[in-house]
Amino acid sequence: xxxxxxxxxxxxxxxxxxxxxxxxxxxxxxxxxxxxxxxxxxxxxxxxxxxxxxxxxxxxxxxxxxxxxxxxxxxxxxxxxxxxxxxxxxxxxxxxxxxxxxxxxxxxxxxxxxxxxxxxxxxxxxxxxxxxxxxxxxxxxxxxxxxxxxxxxxxxxxxxxxxxxxxxxxxxxxxxxxxxxxxxxxxxxxxxxxxxxxxxxxxxxxxxxxxxxxxxxxxxxxxxxxxxxxxxxxxxxxxxxxxxxxxxxxxxxxxxxxxxxxxxxxxxxxxxxxxxxxxxxxxxxxxxxxxxxxxxxxxxxxxxxxxxxxxxxxxxxxxxxxxxxxxxxxx
Amino acid sequence: xxxxxxxxxxxxxxxxxxxxxxxxxxxxxxxxxxxxxxxxxxxxxxxxxxxxxxxxxxxxxxxxxxxxxxxxxxxxxxxxxxxxxxxxxxxxxxxxxxxxxxxxxxxxxxxxxxxxxxxxxxxxxxxxxxxxxxxxxxxxxxxxxxxxxxxxxxxxxxxxxxxxxxxxxxxxxxxxxxxxxxxxxxxxxxxxxxxxxxxxxxxxxxxxxxxxxxxxxxxxxxxxxxxxxxxxxxxxxxxxxxxxxxxxxxxxxxxxxxxxxxxxxxxxxxxxxxxxxxxxxxxxxxxxxxxxxx
Numbered sequence: 375x376x377x378x379x380x381x382x383x384x385x386x387x388x389x390x391x392x393x394x395x396x397x398x399x400x401x402x403x404x405x406x407x408x409x410x411x412x413x414x415x416x417x418x419x420x421x422x423x424x425x426x427x428x429x430x431x432x433x434x435x436x437x438x439x440x441x442x443x444x445x446x447x448x449x450x451x452x453x454x455x456x457x458x459x460x461x462x463x464x465x466x467x468x469x470x471x472x473x474x475x476x477x478x479x480x481x482x483x484x485x486x487x488x489x490x491x492x493x494x495x496x497x498x499x500x501x502x503x504x505x506x507x508x509x510x511x512x513x514x515x516x517x518x519x520x521x522x523x524x525x526x527x528x529x530x531x532x533x534x535x536x537x538x539x540x541x542x543x544x545x546x547x548x549x550x551x552x553x554x555x556x557x558x559x560x561x562x563x564x565x566x567x568x569x570x571x572x573x574x575x576x577x578x579x580x581x582x583x584x585x586x587x588x589x590x591x592x593x594x595x596x597x598x599x600x601x602x603x604x605x606x607x608x609x610x611x612x613x614x615x616x617x618x619x620x621x622x623x624x625x626x627x628x629x630x631x632x633x634x635x636x637x638x639x640x641x642x643x644x645x646x647x648x649x650x651x652x653x654x655x656x657x658x659x660x661x662x663x664x665x666x667x668x669x670x671x672x673x674x675x676x677x678x679x680x681x682x683x684x685x686x687x688x689x690x691x692x693x694x695x696x697x698x699x700x701x702x703x704x705x
Numbered sequence: 706x707x708x709x710x711x712x713x714x715x716x717x718x719x720x721x722x723x724x725x726x727x728x729x730x731x732x733x734x735x736x737x738x739x740x741x742x743x744x745x746x747x748x749x750x751x752x753x754x755x756x757x758x759x760x761x762x763x764x765x766x767x768x769x770x771x772x773x774x775x776x777x778x779x780x781x782x783x784x785x786x787x788x789x790x791x792x793x794x795x796x797x798x799x800x801x802x803x804x805x806x807x808x809x810x811x812x813x814x815x816x817x818x819x820x821x822x823x824x825x826x827x828x829x830x831x832x833x834x835x836x837x838x839x840x841x842x843x844x845x846x847x848x849x850x851x852x853x854x855x856x857x858x859x860x861x862x863x864x865x866x867x868x869x870x871x872x873x874x875x876x877x878x879x880x881x882x883x884x885x886x887x888x889x890x891x892x893x894x895x896x897x898x899x900x901x902x903x904x905x906x907x908x909x910x911x912x913x914x915x916x917x918x919x920x921x922x923x924x925x926x927x928x929x930x931x932x933x934x935x936x937x938x939x940x941x942x943x944x945x946x947x948x949x950x951x952x953x954x955x956x957x958x959x960x961x962x963x964x965x966x967x968x969x970x971x972x973x974x975x976x977x978x979x980x981x982x983x984x985x986x987x988x989x990x991x992x993x994x995x996x997x998x999x
Contacts (some may be wrong), residue, residue, distance in 0.1 A: 441805045488984060491991035495747045495804055496943055500987065503940040507980040514973060624936065628812060635809065668820030675813025679806050680795060 406549055415541040416613070421653045422552045423610040428633040428645030429559050430602030435631070436640030437563055438595040439575030441498045443627050444485060444505030445603050450622030451508055452478040452604030457524040457617035458517055467530045467538055471551075471608040478604020479597050481508070486596025490589055493578075502624060509622045523618025527611055538612070548609055555602050560642055562598060571595055603630075632671060635678045638685030647686050717848035719965045725854055725923060727961015728861030729755075729916050731954045733938045735865055736912040738947040739872070742885040743905045746796060746807030752935025753818035754784050754910045758917025759926045760822060763833050773836035777918050784914035785907040792906040797899075815932065822928035830927025857919050864915060865954045872950055881905065940983045946996020956994060 409418055427449055434440050456474035459465040465473065489500040512518045519525070529538035538544045562568050574581045574588055582588050611617040620626065629652065637648025652671075659667050678685065684692055733751055740748050748754075761780035765771030771779060791814065799806045835853040842851040872878035884891045884898050892898045917931075924930055938957075945956030960979050968975040986994065 441808070488987050491987050492943070495741075495808060498805070498808060499747065499939040499943050500983070502936055503943065503980050503983055506936045506940075507977050510976045510980075624932075628816070631809065631812075665820055665824040668823065669817050670820075672813045672816030672818075672820060675816065676795070676810060679810040679813065680798060683802075683806070 410542055410545045415545040417653075417657060419545055419548045419613045420610075420657075421650050422548050423606050423613060424630075424633065424649040424653050425646035426552050426555050426609070427603050427606035428630050428637065428649045429556060429642075430599050430606060431630045432634045432639065432641075432645040433559055433562065433602070434595055434599040435634060436645075437568060437575065438571045438592060440490075440592060440595065441631070442485070442489070442501040442596075442599075443498050443624070443631070444501030444503075444508075445600075445630050446622050446624060446626035447485070447505035447508040448478040448481055448600040448603040449607035449610075449626060449630075450512065450617070450619075451481055451607070453607035453611035453617035453621045454512060454518050454524065456608035457527040457611040457615075460530060460612065461524060461527045462517070465530075466534055467532055467547075467612050470530075471605060471612065474608030474611070475601050475604045478607065479601035481604075482597045482600020483593070485600065486593045490592045490596070502627070505622070505624060505627060509619070509624070512619060512622045518617075521619065523616060523620075524611075525616055527615040527617065529612055529615060544613060548613060551605065551609060555605055556642075556646075559602065563642065567591070567594070629671070632675055632678075634685075636674060636682075636685055638688030638691075639683075641685065641687040641691060644685050644687035651686070713847045714849065716969055719969045720962060721848070721850065721854055721858075721965070723961045723963070723965015723968070724958065725857050725961070726964060727958040728858050729920060729934065729957075730938055730941045730961055731865050731957025732861050732912055732916040732919075733934065734941045734945065734947075734953045734957050735868055735950065736909040737938065737942055738950060738953045739868070739912075740906055740909040741947050743881065743902055744792075744796065744800070744807070745804050746799070746811065747804070747939075748906075748909065749808055749811040749935070750791075750815040750818065751811075751910070751913050751938070752931030752933075753815040754788065754931070755913040755917040755920070755934065756822065756928060756931035757787070757818060758784050758914025759833070759921040759924075759930065760826075760917075761914070762918045762921045763831060763926045766833065773918075773922075776921075777915065780918045781911035781914040784917075785911035788910035789903055789907040792903050796906065815935075819928050819932060826928060828927055828929060830925035830930070833921035833926055835922040853922055857923060860919060861916070862954075862958075864912065868912070869950050869954065937979055940979050944979075944983050944986045944993055946993025948993075949995040952995025 427445070431442070431445050434442055452474035455477045456470040459473050460467060460470040485501055485504050488504065489497045492500060513520060517524075529544060531537055532543075532547055536543055536547075538547060570581065570586055570591055573584075574586070574591055578588060607617075607621060610621070633648035633652050634645045635648070636651060637646065638644025652674075655670065656667060659670065663670070682689070733755060737748060737751055740746060740751075758780040761783050762771070762773070762776035765776050765779060766773075795810060795814075796807060799810060839853040839856050842849055842854075844850075870878075872881060880891065880896055881901065884896070884901055888898050920930070941957055941960055942953070944960065945952050947953065960982065963982065964975055964978055967978040974981075
């Protein structure tokens, strides 16, 4: 077992560990850069958008312990804003995405401000109800195009220079945004702020008695998570040139919960892995089984909750942790 | 007779429709509250079970010739048994975990139910004829009331009142309330709490199925009828708070009326008015109208 006294072999092993880490990341970067030559870029972009969405969501659920069932509002709301600005105002894609993100952040502020007045299950129900409110607004506002949504959104030129109509250029842009956002989430989680979030998740009364303004921490988590979910939605709107009611529907909120749960709550890479699996499943199954996709999603939910609560990445980490413990004992 | 430029027929007609919706809110939020009290789980599949209740009535009529009155008894029974199976085989394993897992599990179950019914019946839905005895209506002077609509309100209020009576005024209800407060202590006194929990879940979801049968002749019976309703019911629960049985009933009926009134005054807002009220309540009374201040 881990002993509090520094083991003589610990330092070189830590170095080896960090080397392995570096190697792992390098391989991932090379794979990500090479991927569009092997796999259909549109599919990859979809995976990245949803991976970002799930990672953003996980910041709230996995690290702050707040289950929002209304994240579709941020995702879809931002998609509408971004698509509207790109289509009707002619903003360049990066500005449209930024605008969408800003709107989502503001929505996250309002949702959070209202929802953290209650905790646990009530918070979940409040976010769901607020998202439904956003859904009805999106259904009725004139500029959202009602049932049709906003179609034919131009991808435009990035910074007015790079033509994003080209799928490869678009892919690298999406990848860059994803990488930046992922880095931001990683920094947030490992920062002192992230540590306080985890403390609140584990024991809120204790965090309060230690003098932390718990409400402010939760609210900020809401805003960051919503903003990045918004980035994901806006990116999706540009990639698929479409913002529709599907994006704000509660099914979307459920889907992001499922991705996160399947990949592993509170792990950095888990939600991305979950997104990869779910998007792949949907792509493969949609033509073959039709409405059964919903049933399969539901079944995955049930299995995850009953028998697989650590998720894919969580299980891997647990396996690796167990192996390292064994090694320690042999040393 | 007109009032603010609205004929009394339109006004009272919408109010009656609101009261009907309110009846469903009341019965469903009551079931949610009873289940939450003992199991500490928010039953996301409540809407799906309401939908299944309606489908049991519909399919029973089409294939087995099961009449409406029998369906009112059979559908809750079928769904209740289904609930017992779900509680025994799945929910039971989650009680020691964070409450969120119960919500996620029941959400998954709701997706499964919705998907299966959508595969077999599509999304358009079918209508269910009201029973012969309740066809037609009576003229109340200020409005014409279809008999079936009146029956829905009366039956829902009766069921709610009955549930309230059992929980608040009988020895069984006393045991139930005690088990809600201190399950271990009640268990130590020789009462089989696990059985009580299973039965509570069964009865809670049977209430949802009962509401489903009541709804069949006034709403379209389709696979998504439950999920659209359950989100509103969640808002109702947030507004009322789940601390009080009577509170859930009053909140449900009251919000239905408000919704009906909104349909008359400003129809565009009728879909969102309950969510807006929820926001206002959260601002001024975060624990809910009947909730205990945390």
